[in-house]
Amino acid sequence: MGLAVVSGASRGLGFESARGLGAAGFDLALVAKDADRLQEAAAKLGNEFPNIAIKTFPVDLADSEATRTVIAQIQSVGTVEILMLAHGVMSEKMSKTLKTTDAEWRRVLAINLDAVFTLVNGLAPVMVENRNGRVIIYSACLGRMSGPGNTGGLAPYRISKAGVNALVRNLAHETGLGSRGVLVDAICPNHSRTDMGGPDAPRSAAEGAATAIWLATREFGAGDVTGALWEDKAVIDW
Ligand SMILES: NC(=O)c1ccc[n+]([C@@H]2O[C@H](COP(=O)([O-])OP(=O)(O)OC[C@H]3O[C@@H](n4cnc5c(N)ncnc54)[C@H](OP(=O)(O)O)[C@@H]3O)[C@@H](O)[C@H]2O)c1
Secondary structure (H helix, E strand, C coil): CCEEEEECCCCHHHHHHHHHHHHCCCEEEEEECCHHHHHHHHHHHHHHCCCCCEEEEECCCCCHHHHHHHHHHHHHHCCEEEEEECCCCCCCCCCCCCCCCHHHHHHHHHHHHHHHHHHHHHHCHHHHHHCCEEEEEECCHHHCCCCCCCCCCCHHHHHHHHHHHHHHHHHHHHCCCCCCCEEEEEECCCCECCCCCCCCCCECHHHHHHHHHHHHHCCCCCCCCCCCEEECCEEECC
16 A cells, blocks of 8 residues: 555544544545644654554645645655645635625635645645646545525635635646546545634534545446545535
């Protein structure tokens, strides 16, 4: 098994995604901002999966230069086969388009969208070269242009996730929609009990992460779909 990179791996859906990939036998490169919390997460996973290699890469993903440095470090430890991007921040409560500030806009877009670009741009080329890789990115139902919850508010967050959806669609086409060994997909985890989702969310973090783990490990053959937005192992409208 090759290396799976998981961002947001210190807690919540990223941690559960890393756990699923560890269970599948991948070595893990764990990325988050807080070094101590990330180390604790790595220790937990190490106890659970003593036979895989686990390394931590703390970085503020709002800092693209620091992110590029970490990308180079990750590349030196193994061949990346899975890129699971589960980091993210919610925007402030009152962040309607006409109320939000430049600083809040930049904070959320830098982490939720710019860092997604930087990590994909840095880590996915080797997948294309090897004709072997999967990119799975946590989007959100709040970023859809259809369906429920499309009612304004939380502008930086919603728009960052709409941007993630566009990036996924674009990259999937650029990499041949699965015909050249690389799969690229976005997921809606649904409202899950994490620090972001809060304690009253209907799903556990493990339930929220299940579709992402499935996308990383599923069999893919003729007629199967990639380049889509997924919820509960089914394609939904963007
Ligand atoms: N939970 C939900 O209900 C829900 C619903 C829809 C979509 N999502 C999406 O699912 C993903 C995971 O959400 P979650 O609920 O697991 O969130 P969470 O519990 O708040 O965890 C956020 C993760 O992102 C990392 N992170 C945040 N800012 C960072 C930065 N500047 N640099 C590096 N890492 C940073 C955090 O690292 P530190 O621990 O170091 O801070 C943490 O690992 C996000 O993209 C979110 O938008 C969640």
